[in-house]
Amino acid sequence: MTAPHESPAAGWVQQALQEHERFEHHGSPQPLPGTVREELVLERIDRARRARPRVREDRITMSHGAGGKATQTLIEAVFLDAFRNPALEPLEDAARLQVGGARLALTTDSYVVSPLFFPGGDIGDLAVNGTVNDLSTAGAVPLYLSAGFILEEGFGVAELTRIVASMQAAAQRAGVQVVTGDTKVVQKGKADGCYINTAGVGLLAPGTSLGVAQARPGDVILVSGPIGDHGVTIMLARGELDIEADVCSDTAPLNGLVADLLAAAPGVRALRDATRGGVATILNEIAAAAGVGVLVIEDDIPVRPEVRGAAELLGIDPMYVACEGRLVAVVSPDDASAALAALRAHSQGAEAAVIGTVTEQPPGIVQLKTAFGGTRIVDLLVGDPLPRIC
Amino acid sequence: MRFVDEFRDAEKARALSARITALCEPGRQYKLMEVCGGHTHTIYKHGLEDYLPEQITLVHGPGCPVCVIPMGRVDDAMALASEPDVIMTSFGDMMRVPGSNGSFFDAKARGTDIRMVYSPLDSLKIARQNTDKRVVFMAIGFETTAPSTAMTVLRAAAEGLDNFSIFCNHVTIIPAIKAILDSPDLRLDGFIGPGHVSTVIGCRPYEFIARDYGKPVVVAGFEPLDILQSIYLLMLQLSRGEAAVENQYSRVVPWDGNAVALRAIGQTMELRPYFEWRGLGFISHSALKVRAEYERFDAEKLFSVPGVRVADPKACQCGEVLKGVLKPWECKVFGTACTPETPIGTCMVSPEGACAAYYNYGRLTRHRVKEASAS
Numbered sequence A: 001m002t003a004p005h006e007s008p009a010a011g012w013v014q015q016a017l018q019e020h021e022r023f024e025h026h027g028s029p030q031p032l033p034g035t036v037r038e039e040l041v042l043e044r045i046d047r048a049r050r051a052r053p054r055v056r057e058d059r060i061t062m063s064h065g066a067g068g069k070a071t072q073t074l075i076e077a078v079f080l081d082a083f084r085n086p087a088l089e090p091l092e093d094a095a096r097l098q099v100g101g102a103r104l105a106l107t108t109d110s111y112v113v114s115p116l117f118f119p120g121g122d123i124g125d126l127a128v129n130g131t132v133n134d135l136s137t138a139g140a141v142p143l144y145l146s147a148g149f150i151l152e153e154g155f156g157v158a159e160l161t162r163i164v165a166s167m168q169a170a171a172q173r174a175g176v177q178v179v180t181g182d183t184k185v186v187q188k189g190k191a192d193g194c195y196i197n198t199a200g201v202g203l204l205a206p207g208t209s210l211g212v213a214q215a216r217p218g219d220v221i222l223v224s225g226p227i228g229d230h231g232v233t234i235m236l237a238r239g240e241l242d243i244e245a246d247v248c249s250d251t252a253p254l255n256g257l258v259a260d261l262l263a264a265a266p267g268v269r270a271l272r273d274a275t276r277g278g279v280a281t282i283l284n285e286i287a288a289a290a291g292v293g294v295l296v297i298e299d300d301i302p303v304r305p306e307v308r309g310a311a312e313l314l315g316i317d318p319m320y321v322a323c324e325g326r327l328v329a330v331v332s333p334d335d336a337s338a339a340l341a342a343l344r345a346h347s348q349g350a351e352a353a354v355i356g357t358v359t360e361q362p363p364g365i366v367q368l369k370t371a372f373g374g375t376r377i378v379d380l381l382v383g384d385p386l387p388r389i390c
Numbered sequence B: 001m002r003f004v005d006e007f008r009d010a011e012k013a014r015a016l017s018a019r020i021t022a023l024c025e026p027g028r029q030y031k032l033m034e035v036c037g038g039h040t041h042t043i044y045k046h047g048l049e050d051y052l053p054e055q056i057t058l059v060h061g062p063g064c065p066v067c068v069i070p071m072g073r074v075d076d077a078m079a080l081a082s083e084p085d086v087i088m089t090s091f092g093d094m095m096r097v098p099g100s101n102g103s104f105f106d107a108k109a110r111g112t113d114i115r116m117v118y119s120p121l122d123s124l125k126i127a128r129q130n131t132d133k134r135v136v137f138m139a140i141g142f143e144t145t146a147p148s149t150a151m152t153v154l155r156a157a158a159e160g161l162d163n164f165s166i167f168c169n170h171v172t173i174i175p176a177i178k179a180i181l182d183s184p185d186l187r188l189d190g191f192i193g194p195g196h197v198s199t200v201i202g203c204r205p206y207e208f209i210a211r212d213y214g215k216p217v218v219v220a221g222f223e224p225l226d227i228l229q230s231i232y233l234l235m236l237q238l239s240r241g242e243a244a245v246e247n248q249y250s251r252v253v254p255w256d257g258n259a260v261a262l263r264a265i266g267q268t269m270e271l272r273p274y275f276e277w278r279g280l281g282f283i284s285h286s287a288l289k290v291r292a293e294y295e296r297f298d299a300e301k302l303f304s305v306p307g308v309r310v311a312d313p314k315a316c317q318c319g320e321v322l323k324g325v326l327k328p329w330e331c332k333v334f335g336t337a338c339t340p341e342t343p344i345g346t347c348m349v350s351p352e353g354a355c356a357a358y359y360n361y362g363r364l365t366r367h368r369v370k371e372a373s374a375s
Helices: A010-024 A034-050 A069-083 A123-136 A157-174 A229-237 A255-264 A278-290 A305-314 A333-345 B010-023 B037-045 B071-081 B104-109 B120-129 B146-159 B173-182 B195-201 B204-213 B224-239 B259-268 B292-297 B318-322 B354-362 B365-374
Strands: A095-099 A102-111 A140-152 A177-186 A194-204 A220-223 A268-273 A293-297 A327-331 A353-359 A366-369 A375-377 B030-036 B056-063 B086-090 B114-116 B134-141 B164-170 B190-193 B217-219 B245-247 B269-271 B274-277 B281-284 B288-290
Touching (some): A123 A268, A140 A255, A255 A268, A255 A327, A278 A353, A278 A366, B030 B224, B037 B195, B037 B354, B056 B173, B071 B086, B071 B164, B120 B134, B146 B164, B146 B259, B146 B269, B173 B204, B190 B204, B190 B224, B204 B217, B259 B269, B288 B292
Parallel strands (some): A293 A366, B086 B114, B134 B164, B190 B217
Antiparallel strands (some): A366 A375, B274 B281
16 A cells, blocks of 8 residues: 555655755765754755645645645645735735725635634624724725625524624724625535625725835834733633633724824834734744744743633643734834834733844744743644634 | 743753753763653753753653554544444544545545544543444543543443444553663663653653663653753762662652552553554554453444554654654654645654654754854
């Protein structure tokens, strides 16, 4: 019997083996010292990581939706490859478009969270806030949203009414309007209650050009508050783990906070809301897009004790746990203290903190100075232990 | 956070580090094996090696439950999962382990009913809720998890459930350590003993390592200071030329183990004559199977299991990594063909696997080397 790794995809394993052979027979009669050999292996890995992504699975697995490496590979190898155009290519949370005299930001997001209702929110306000936040972190003023509903036969009208009411409340809070929509119903068992898609359009002020690719060595990295609240809340709300903790989703619109931040600190280079994949994923996006290193200090990252405790028990790292109302900001060093002050002055940013800096070396890599005093890498996650978080 | 921060105190770590360095004899190299994959994970996750002098090398051992499962057993589990009306249940870290025809995750995507559980008792719950289905629990792990499997079998028996069984892949740690000690490939100076296994078996089973092989063993906890202190205790013994078994993890590990847990294992399971370990080959009396009295809960009796031995992919060097002979990065396909997204071997799958730990947390040596050469 042949292993699949050696049959359908023989090419890639063979290639790696051949490269290893070349590397072992580097022409020098003396074996290279261990540290040099390790370094060469690490360089080879860097090349492999930069290679064009390919989906190697025959079918979609849960990992493809987890927001980590598999999601990225799927997006780049399937979607970007097919749709490639200059507006899509930066793969930011919202596309920037020049329409007539106006610069617009456009984004879309689907919500499949389970359970539909959880402490601190429900799928309705999540669907509004998530899209508002994708526009806000692009530097745009969110204006109009669409809402598409996929409903399962048998779903309660009372629940739907409750969800829609909470969407309207969230829209009012964020100052946006839901101006168009769509409804589909599928047979019982073909969906799980209610899925929502929202798209949003926002107006970009002239001259705004935020983007993770603009991070420069020396820049400072901030978060707007404690991380991981949403993810841990959802996990516990499912009731599968028999753990109880006093935690609440942080779902909230970020447009007010972003407006204050941009007004106070023109040196903001990039903003991201840390949803699926958490802060760790954002940091990796910064390192990869700008070709820089990122160094974060574990002790400086705000995490609520309840969230830390639950994460510790479950063996997950809060750095990878989703937030729904927190942003990560990359700010030029000159404006860092102004940015921190602006965040802290806003009710949603009272616990904002500087968590790290952008470094020159090693490019593409996020390093963490652990609370214990060691240094390690923070990589993208492959799979997420928590599907359907948003 | 109480009960965690005390064990991650950087100041205490610096003090221990200085004492460890002071115990190193000039010119001598020390190789210490952490047997348990949980320790490997802690070492990388907290960057513990930053505190060790270059004379001390940590060698990663075979104590990773997912890593030691050979491909043939994964294929057997897949065959079981594909039987009519079967719901296969498994711990999460088993889900990505590649068999000849993909992993549990791939099979799940093809429509096989495979569910992730946090405890074997969750499988029991699924069995109660699905009386028209046959629920199989993929039981893996060392003596750490065997008691919970045993208790689950006992409970299923007490409830008279007739649609629940386990596919038993439990292994025992002592024969694996002995195989490593007898292997000519590796010269070790001492062992950081497994913590959670020892909560069940206690510390006595390690005495032969000190007595017959003259190597010190320190049973260690899972916080970074636990491990650093255990390294200090090992170095202290080595500096005095001693070899004994010590228990650093005394807040959890009783010297004589846990009699209740051992009794539950003994009641429901017995040693197999031999079992195949990935990379280590067949080791006699190294694994457990369900006792005849409980065979109605034994998936190997209830279903026909192919039991075909499948060679590991040629490119895979997990065996060498598990024995500590190769460092993860020394494997031919490490990080190029074999990555956490597309693992070829088990060591890249489990968070306790040495390759996954090194890939996800440790790929910094280059940077350190550069820094060192610059200064």
